[in-house]
Amino acid sequence: MLFSEENYETHKRGRIEVICGSMFSGKTEELIRRLKRAKIARQKVEIFKPSIDIRYSEEEIVSHDSNSIQSTPVDSSASILLLSSGVDVVGIDEAQFFDQGIVDICNQLADQGTRVIVAGLDMDFKKVPFGPMPYLLSIADEVTKVHAICVECGHLANYSHRLIDNDKRVLLGEKGEYQPLCRTCYNKKHASQE
Protein backbone atom coordinates (compact mmCIF):
# COMPACT_ATOMS: atom_id res chain seq x y z
CA MET A 1 0.00 0.00 0.00
CA LEU A 2 1.21 3.52 -0.75
CA PHE A 3 2.34 5.72 2.16
CA SER A 4 -0.61 7.71 3.50
CA GLU A 5 -0.08 10.60 5.91
CA GLU A 6 -3.73 10.66 6.82
CA ASN A 7 -3.68 7.14 8.25
CA TYR A 8 -1.07 7.82 10.87
CA GLU A 9 -1.83 11.45 11.63
CA THR A 10 -5.51 11.11 12.34
CA HIS A 11 -6.01 7.57 13.66
CA LYS A 12 -4.49 7.16 17.06
CA ARG A 13 -2.55 3.90 16.97
CA GLY A 14 0.82 3.00 18.34
CA ARG A 15 3.54 2.87 15.72
CA ILE A 16 7.24 3.46 15.18
CA GLU A 17 8.44 5.71 12.36
CA VAL A 18 12.16 5.97 11.66
CA ILE A 19 13.73 8.78 9.63
CA CYS A 20 17.33 8.02 8.65
CA GLY A 21 20.07 9.24 6.33
CA SER A 22 23.44 10.97 6.31
CA MET A 23 24.23 14.32 7.87
CA PHE A 24 22.46 17.29 6.15
CA SER A 25 19.87 14.94 4.63
CA GLY A 26 16.92 16.67 6.34
CA LYS A 27 16.22 14.17 9.14
CA THR A 28 15.71 16.86 11.78
CA GLU A 29 13.58 19.01 9.46
CA GLU A 30 11.33 16.05 8.71
CA LEU A 31 11.10 15.16 12.41
CA ILE A 32 10.19 18.76 13.31
CA ARG A 33 7.61 18.89 10.49
CA ARG A 34 5.81 15.78 11.74
CA LEU A 35 5.93 16.93 15.38
CA LYS A 36 4.63 20.43 14.61
CA ARG A 37 1.69 18.91 12.70
CA ALA A 38 0.91 16.64 15.67
CA LYS A 39 0.88 19.73 17.91
CA ILE A 40 -1.44 21.52 15.49
CA ALA A 41 -3.75 18.48 15.79
CA ARG A 42 -3.71 19.15 19.58
CA GLN A 43 -1.94 15.90 20.36
CA LYS A 44 0.25 15.70 23.45
CA VAL A 45 3.81 15.69 22.13
CA GLU A 46 7.11 15.08 23.99
CA ILE A 47 10.47 15.39 22.29
CA PHE A 48 13.79 13.99 23.46
CA LYS A 49 17.41 14.21 22.43
CA PRO A 50 20.61 12.79 23.96
CA SER A 51 22.08 15.29 26.42
CA ILE A 52 25.51 15.09 24.71
CA ASP A 53 24.09 16.84 21.63
CA ILE A 54 24.50 20.52 22.52
CA ARG A 55 25.72 21.72 19.10
CA TYR A 56 23.12 24.43 18.45
CA SER A 57 21.11 24.51 21.69
CA GLU A 58 20.89 22.68 25.02
CA GLU A 59 17.09 22.40 25.12
CA GLU A 60 16.01 22.53 21.50
CA ILE A 61 16.26 20.32 18.48
CA VAL A 62 17.66 22.57 15.75
CA SER A 63 18.08 21.71 12.06
CA HIS A 64 21.04 22.88 9.94
CA ASP A 65 18.56 25.33 8.42
CA SER A 66 17.66 26.79 11.86
CA ASN A 67 14.19 25.23 12.24
CA SER A 68 13.71 24.37 15.89
CA ILE A 69 11.39 22.82 18.46
CA GLN A 70 11.61 22.56 22.25
CA SER A 71 12.98 19.25 23.55
CA THR A 72 14.10 17.52 26.74
CA PRO A 73 17.74 16.39 26.82
CA VAL A 74 18.09 12.96 28.50
CA ASP A 75 21.14 10.95 29.57
CA SER A 76 19.69 7.53 28.88
CA SER A 77 16.80 5.92 27.03
CA ALA A 78 15.16 4.85 30.33
CA SER A 79 14.23 8.50 31.00
CA ILE A 80 12.18 8.59 27.78
CA LEU A 81 9.77 5.95 29.09
CA LEU A 82 9.51 7.65 32.49
CA LEU A 83 8.69 11.02 30.91
CA SER A 84 6.21 9.75 28.29
CA SER A 85 3.17 8.63 30.24
CA GLY A 86 -0.07 9.93 28.75
CA VAL A 87 1.74 11.25 25.67
CA ASP A 88 0.27 10.77 22.17
CA VAL A 89 3.43 11.37 20.14
CA VAL A 90 7.07 10.90 21.19
CA GLY A 91 9.83 12.41 19.02
CA ILE A 92 13.46 11.35 19.40
CA ASP A 93 16.38 13.01 17.57
CA GLU A 94 19.99 11.81 17.19
CA ALA A 95 18.89 8.27 18.10
CA GLN A 96 22.30 6.87 17.06
CA PHE A 97 23.75 8.24 20.31
CA PHE A 98 21.31 6.39 22.59
CA ASP A 99 21.98 3.12 24.37
CA GLN A 100 20.54 -0.16 23.07
CA GLY A 101 17.64 0.09 25.58
CA ILE A 102 15.97 2.56 23.24
CA VAL A 103 14.84 -0.31 21.00
CA ASP A 104 12.73 -1.93 23.70
CA ILE A 105 11.47 1.44 24.90
CA CYS A 106 10.20 2.39 21.43
CA ASN A 107 8.41 -0.97 21.22
CA GLN A 108 6.87 -0.54 24.69
CA LEU A 109 5.63 2.96 23.83
CA ALA A 110 4.14 1.84 20.51
CA ASP A 111 2.52 -1.17 22.21
CA GLN A 112 0.87 1.28 24.65
CA GLY A 113 -0.62 3.22 21.73
CA THR A 114 2.01 5.99 21.35
CA ARG A 115 3.19 7.18 17.95
CA VAL A 116 7.01 7.19 18.15
CA ILE A 117 9.00 9.17 15.57
CA VAL A 118 12.73 8.57 15.65
CA ALA A 119 15.42 10.35 13.60
CA GLY A 120 19.06 9.32 13.43
CA LEU A 121 22.18 8.71 11.38
CA ASP A 122 22.02 5.26 9.83
CA MET A 123 25.83 5.08 9.40
CA ASP A 124 28.89 6.58 11.02
CA PHE A 125 31.74 8.25 9.11
CA LYS A 126 33.18 4.80 8.27
CA LYS A 127 29.87 3.66 6.67
CA VAL A 128 29.21 1.30 9.64
CA PRO A 129 25.60 1.09 10.98
CA PHE A 130 25.45 3.45 13.96
CA GLY A 131 24.52 2.29 17.52
CA PRO A 132 20.88 1.17 17.91
CA MET A 133 19.87 2.47 14.44
CA PRO A 134 19.92 -0.89 12.58
CA TYR A 135 17.66 -2.37 15.29
CA LEU A 136 15.30 0.60 15.19
CA LEU A 137 15.09 0.26 11.40
CA SER A 138 14.18 -3.42 11.84
CA ILE A 139 11.37 -2.85 14.33
CA ALA A 140 9.95 0.24 12.59
CA ASP A 141 6.45 0.21 11.14
CA GLU A 142 7.70 2.69 8.59
CA VAL A 143 11.13 3.86 7.44
CA THR A 144 11.88 7.11 5.59
CA LYS A 145 15.38 7.39 4.16
CA VAL A 146 16.27 10.96 3.24
CA HIS A 147 19.30 12.14 1.25
CA ALA A 148 21.60 15.15 1.29
CA ILE A 149 23.18 16.55 -1.86
CA CYS A 150 26.73 15.36 -2.52
CA VAL A 151 28.92 18.44 -2.13
CA GLU A 152 31.35 17.11 -4.78
CA CYS A 153 29.04 16.17 -7.67
CA GLY A 154 25.43 17.15 -6.83
CA HIS A 155 24.01 13.61 -6.81
CA LEU A 156 22.17 12.18 -3.81
CA ALA A 157 24.46 11.64 -0.82
CA ASN A 158 24.29 8.59 1.46
CA TYR A 159 27.45 9.07 3.49
CA SER A 160 28.89 11.48 6.05
CA HIS A 161 32.56 12.01 5.26
CA ARG A 162 34.69 13.24 8.19
CA LEU A 163 37.02 16.06 7.25
CA ILE A 164 39.27 16.02 10.29
CA ASP A 165 41.77 13.43 11.41
CA ASN A 166 40.07 11.82 14.43
CA ASP A 167 39.16 8.15 14.69
CA LYS A 168 36.67 8.39 17.61
CA ARG A 169 33.21 7.24 16.62
CA VAL A 170 31.42 10.04 18.47
CA LEU A 171 32.62 13.47 17.42
CA LEU A 172 30.00 16.23 17.35
CA GLY A 173 30.27 18.52 14.37
CA GLU A 174 28.79 20.36 11.44
CA LYS A 175 30.12 21.65 8.10
CA GLY A 176 33.66 22.15 9.39
CA GLU A 177 33.90 18.52 10.44
CA TYR A 178 31.70 16.59 7.98
CA GLN A 179 30.45 16.70 4.40
CA PRO A 180 27.75 14.61 2.70
CA LEU A 181 29.00 12.54 -0.25
CA CYS A 182 27.53 10.04 -2.72
CA ARG A 183 28.94 6.52 -2.97
CA THR A 184 31.29 7.36 -5.87
CA CYS A 185 32.72 10.52 -4.28
CA TYR A 186 33.05 8.87 -0.83
CA ASN A 187 34.93 5.93 -2.31
CA LYS A 188 37.20 8.23 -4.36
CA LYS A 189 38.14 10.22 -1.23
CA HIS A 190 38.84 7.08 0.75
CA ALA A 191 40.84 5.41 -2.02
CA SER A 192 43.04 8.52 -2.23
CA GLN A 193 43.54 8.44 1.59
CA GLU A 194 44.79 4.80 1.61
Ligand SMILES: Nc1ncnc2c1ncn2[C@@H]1O[C@H](COP(=O)(O)OP(=O)(O)O)[C@@H](O)[C@H]1O
Ligand atom coordinates in the same frame (compact mmCIF):
# COMPACT_ATOMS: atom_id res chain seq x y z
N1 LIG B 1 24.81 19.27 1.03
C1 LIG B 1 23.59 19.50 1.51
N2 LIG B 1 22.55 18.77 1.10
C2 LIG B 1 21.30 19.03 1.55
N3 LIG B 1 21.00 19.97 2.47
C3 LIG B 1 22.01 20.72 2.95
C4 LIG B 1 23.35 20.52 2.49
N4 LIG B 1 24.13 21.43 3.14
C5 LIG B 1 23.33 22.12 3.96
N5 LIG B 1 22.06 21.70 3.88
C6 LIG B 1 20.95 22.23 4.68
O1 LIG B 1 20.63 21.28 5.66
C7 LIG B 1 19.22 21.25 5.83
C8 LIG B 1 18.82 19.93 6.48
O2 LIG B 1 19.21 20.02 7.83
P1 LIG B 1 18.78 18.94 8.91
O3 LIG B 1 17.32 18.67 8.84
O4 LIG B 1 19.32 19.45 10.23
O5 LIG B 1 19.58 17.64 8.44
P2 LIG B 1 20.06 16.38 9.27
O6 LIG B 1 19.27 16.33 10.55
O7 LIG B 1 19.78 15.21 8.39
O8 LIG B 1 21.54 16.57 9.50
C9 LIG B 1 18.72 21.45 4.42
O9 LIG B 1 17.39 21.96 4.37
C10 LIG B 1 19.69 22.49 3.86
O10 LIG B 1 19.26 23.80 4.17
Ligand SMILES: Cc1cn([C@H]2C[C@H](O)[C@@H](COP(=O)(O)O)O2)c(=O)[nH]c1=O
Ligand atom coordinates in the same frame (compact mmCIF):
# COMPACT_ATOMS: atom_id res chain seq x y z
C1 LIG C 1 28.99 10.72 10.84
C2 LIG C 1 29.16 10.97 12.31
C3 LIG C 1 28.52 12.03 12.91
N1 LIG C 1 28.68 12.27 14.23
C4 LIG C 1 27.99 13.41 14.85
C5 LIG C 1 28.11 14.72 14.12
C6 LIG C 1 26.85 15.45 14.50
O1 LIG C 1 27.08 16.10 15.76
C7 LIG C 1 25.83 14.31 14.68
C8 LIG C 1 24.92 14.12 13.48
O2 LIG C 1 24.06 15.21 13.36
P1 LIG C 1 23.02 15.41 12.13
O3 LIG C 1 21.79 15.95 12.81
O4 LIG C 1 22.79 14.09 11.48
O5 LIG C 1 23.64 16.40 11.22
O6 LIG C 1 26.60 13.12 14.85
C9 LIG C 1 29.45 11.42 15.01
O7 LIG C 1 29.58 11.62 16.23
N2 LIG C 1 30.10 10.37 14.42
C10 LIG C 1 29.97 10.10 13.10
O8 LIG C 1 30.58 9.09 12.62
Ligand SMILES: [Zn+2]
Ligand atom coordinates in the same frame (compact mmCIF):
# COMPACT_ATOMS: atom_id res chain seq x y z
ZN1 LIG D 1 29.22 12.68 -5.46
